[in-house]
Amino acid sequence: MQLWGWDEQAALPVSAYVHIPFCRHRCGYCNFSLLANRDDLIDRFLNALEVELSKLEIPRQVETLFLGGGTPSILPQDRMDRLLTLLNHWLPLSSQGEWTIEANPLDISDSFCEHICSRGINRISIGGQSFQPTKLIRLERDHSPEELMESVERSHKFFSSVSLDLIFGAPNETFSGWQTDLQTAIELGVHHLSTYGLTFEKGSRFWGMRERHEIESVPEELELAMYEEAIDRLSRAGFEHYEISNFAKPSHRCRHNQSYWLGESWWAFGPSAARFVGGTRSVNHRGTLEYIRRIEQNRSTIHEMEKLSNAQRVRERFVFGMRQMEGVNWTAMRLEAEPSVAIAIDAAIEKHIAGGWLMRDREWIRLTRAGLFVSDALWGDYL
Ligand code: SF4
Incomplete structure (x- = not known):
């Protein structure tokens, strides 16, 4: 494990x-x-x-x-x-x-x-x-x-x-x-x-x-x-x-x-498979032959492994969650964020609301229709 x-x-x-x-x-x-x-x-x-x-x-x-x-x-x-x-x-x-x-x-x-x-x-x-x-x-x-x-x-x-x-x-x-x-x-x-x-x-x-x-x-x-x-x-x-x-x-x-x-954890198996287990993200080697050979030689299949900090986790969960049309309950998620991260995300949210790409619905932040068409360009401000 x-x-x-x-x-x-x-x-x-x-x-x-x-x-x-x-x-x-x-x-x-x-x-x-x-x-x-x-x-x-x-x-x-x-x-x-x-x-x-x-x-x-x-x-x-x-x-x-x-x-x-x-x-x-x-x-x-x-x-x-x-x-x-x-x-x-x-x-x-x-x-x-x-x-x-x-x-x-x-x-x-x-x-x-x-x-x-x-x-x-x-x-x-x-x-x-x-x-x-x-x-x-x-x-x-x-x-x-x-x-x-x-x-x-x-x-x-x-x-x-x-x-x-x-x-x-x-x-x-x-x-x-x-x-x-x-x-x-x-x-x-x-x-x-x-x-x-x-x-x-x-x-x-x-x-x-x-x-x-x-x-x-x-x-x-x-x-x-x-x-x-x-x-x-x-x-x-x-x-x-x-x-x-x-x-x-x-x-x-x-x-x-x-x-x-929703930012939950998952197992993953096979070449190129990326998993997120216990706060750690790891990715297998991409090549199928390399994956097979590594296992045959009793070597690890893992190509990259990274333990995410609390700040990274909150930022990533926000971005992945925002892909859903219902958006993110930022009031709840904000409680898990360190103050500096919460303030940085608040600022990006305000900027994107002002631009017409996000909207606030009580605790929830979600994409507007205009935001849907440019969403990929927004996420960099949160990561
Ligand atoms: S090669 Fe074609 S069929 Fe195979 S995974 Fe890619 S898109 Fe799908």
Whole structure:
């Protein structure tokens, strides 16, 4: 346990994230930690993960478990079975717990759903991104609109909560195309939507293509209009806009991600996984092979570790909390802050209220609509 900076006094996490670093191919916009088309490494990875999970010493019950990636759903059934057996042993889910898996539409067959549901997974997050054929090709996705629609319909038969990821602002995307994406998701009855403007991450193929003028970002005004359209159209359809990029039907918010925004602690396993345990943040090595080799050589997987000071914790909890539309109860949080930190945050809040980006509602501070569009530029003043 010392491994993750945990001490006996600290409350144990009740959330866990497990990173499965495999995909069939790498989409042009993606710079996540993963290996494309390296199924030959799955067994070695699972061996390593088993060792890392055993550092928990005894099984630790969790309220939320999130299998992300990469594409966890590409594991063949026998490897998936091994993974779920490991997780059911080391991170047993409470009876009311939420267990999410990220899945590619091509993997969502009846037998896949039956198998993972029988092992306890109750929420699926489908990496669909769009229902427009040309946009899917541009994003280098490997499924068609029809396959995505079928996967959503099938998921409804098996999972109590179905989430979908949609990207907006793909090169050459039109406003009406984006409206169609949103409307199709609404009509398919998804319970939860995560929607992000396409980013050109350094290191991704799209980054290089944009540098060489082979593709272009959509104009900023169009991207903003698309985001506003998501907020308005999804709100009219009964979704709660509960976090900058996330929308949920009542009682379908992602409890796992909420634990991050509320500043709670969580376990994390796998390459690049970042955990927050007992006031210490630590991050595993990003490379999958490096992660595997380190475990095989009985060396630590941890790349960075930092014990957060009280000041850092308050500042970070404020910023993460502000991502939620309900904002932060600053009157309560302020009591935990050292005076100098409280005064600095007060000053930033006043400046941003004066700018029209934040509002005060009794004890609560939250983003205004104008603040939503510039939120990333605000957080530096609090950190
Ligand atoms: S499927 Fe998802 S995780 Fe895999 S390369 Fe594409 S965007 Fe990245």
